[in-house]
Amino acid sequence: MTGRLRPPRADLETVAPYEAREPRVGVNLAANENPHNLPREVLSTIVERLPEFEFNRYPDPMATALRESIADANGLEPGNVLVGNGGDELIFDVMLAWGGPGRTLLNLPPTFAMYDIDAKVTxxxxxxxxxRGSDFAVDEKAVLERLxxxxxxxxxxxxxxxxxxNLDPETFLIDVLKATDALVLVDEAYFEFSRHTMRPHMARHRxxxxxxxxxxxxxxxxxxxxYLLAHEDVITELTKVRQPYSVDRFSQWVAGLVFRDRVMFEAPIREIIRNRDAVLGGLAKLPGVTAFPSEANFVLFRVAQAGAVWRDLLHNYDILVRDLSRAPGLEDCLRVSIGSEGENRRFLAAMKELVSKRDSASSEAVEAAADEGHDDEPLD
Ligand SMILES: Cc1ncc(COP(=O)(O)O)c(C=O)c1O
Structure with missing residues (x-):
């Protein structure tokens, strides 16, 4: 290709392009997805009604029907709800409206990588x-002092x-809300597994x-x-910066069906919580592995030469987990999502074999493997 191209914003130099490479694997436990597809009943409804679906029409920009159901379920008004193209888009929207040049985000790493990336982009x-390094508790005093x-x-x-x-104490979150007039985004992406929400505090904290x-x-x-739950003034500001048609018509419709039938997800959620505790217990029994308690659908664990373990799991067992070992504060850490019972068993059996194999292998061989490196980025 030829021709001239004016350079983009200079500060984008510090931002790495997000090219998610998901290797094809038998067992993918890397992205905290649900191991189950939609319930049969929901799939049948979609198939049945699909011929009447108006693909030719633009979506409702505010996803009114879905917005009303979410508001109703949360004891709020539709004006307190904003639906977005995944949580990711909504984090970006908040950053567009409350961040930007000359504005400041307080972040508590190690945490979800998109916060830092979106801050850089905006x-x-x-x-x-x-x-804190040992258990990832927040330094409450330092946060309140900084605020x-x-x-x-x-x-x-x-x-x-x-x-x-881990789930930060509710008392800490209340202290933060009281200590500042900054917008406090509490990301409850895993709320259905933790069963804890800050929703009751919305009335008192704008x-x-x-x-x-x-x-x-x-x-x-x-x-x-x-979706976001917020004071209506916040939602109004966000609707200024958001892309009007970002949530397509099909997604609005399917999410509406899912939300209406959300009681069907209760049993699978309970199963995932049970399996999470089993994975945590299984990992904790392995010599040389430290597993951290979790309130979500994944477990973080620390193991020596985590990069080599990650590669061994992928190449020799066809299992993909998330390698976080190069993220500051997460040295030698891997994260495994909770899969189906069979997948979890396969993962634990692989870890058990791998740990005992490593015990008997010469440390030189393991170290040589650890030096190879790979490009998996800790994004979700
Ligand atoms: C903490 C957290 N927030 C937000 C998201 C974004 O989720 P999505 O964009 O799929 O709604 C994720 C996804 O992994 C997450 O872990």
Whole structure:
């Protein structure tokens, strides 16, 4: 290709392009997806009504029907709800409206990587208050002191925290809400597994914004639907920056069916919670492995030469987990999503074999493998 091209914004140099490469694997436990597809009843309804679906019409920009159901279920008005193209888009929208040049985000790493990426893309300054190394608890005093400086425009708290799995104390979140007028985004992407929400505090705190998604508990990661619960003034500001037609008509319709029948997801959610505890228990029994308690549908664990373990799982067992070992604060950490019972058993059996194999292998061979490196990025 020839011709001239003016360079893009100089500050994008520090942003890596997100090219998610999902290797084809037998068991994919890398993206915190639901191991089950939609319930048969929902799939049958979709198939039955598909011929009448108006693909030729633009979607309702505000997803009114879905918005009303979500508001109703949460004891709120439709004006308190915003539906987006996955939680990811809504985080970006919040960053567009409350971040930007000259504005500041307070972040609590290690946490969901998109917060930092979206801040960079929107030219928002990021102030990090790192979590404690041993158990990933927040440094409450440091956060409150930093907020006391009065220059923070927005705080984001993953609740429970991805990828560490822990839930910060409700008392801490209330202290944050009281300490600042900054917008406080509480990301409850895994709320259906943690069973804890900050929703009751919305009436008292205008600065509280709650994010939820259909991607995890509701088996809709392939469709891209998330929603925010917030004060109507916040929703109004966000509708200024959002893409009007970002949630397509088909996604609105399917998410509406899923939400109406959400009681069907209760049993699978309970099963995932049970299986999570079994995976945690299984990992904790392995010598040299530290597994961290989780309130979500994944478990973070630490194991020496995690990069080599990641590769061994992929190449010798056809199992993909998330390698976080190069993220600051997550040295030697991998994250495994909770799959079906069979997948979890296969993962635990592989880990058991791998750990005992490593015990007997010469440490030199393992170290040589660890030096190879790979490009898996810790994004979701
Ligand atoms: C903490 C957290 N927030 C938000 C998201 C975004 O989810 P989605 O865009 O699929 O709704 C994820 C996805 O993994 C997540 O882990």
């Amino acid at each position: 030219a928002t300054r990021v102030v990090d208050v790192p979590r 006391g400086q009065g220059d923070v425009d927005m705080v984001v708290i993953s609740h429970p925290n991805n990828p560490t799995g 600065n509280l914004v709650i994010l939820r998604t259909f991607s995890k508990a509701f088996s809709l990661a392939g469709m891209r639907v998330g």
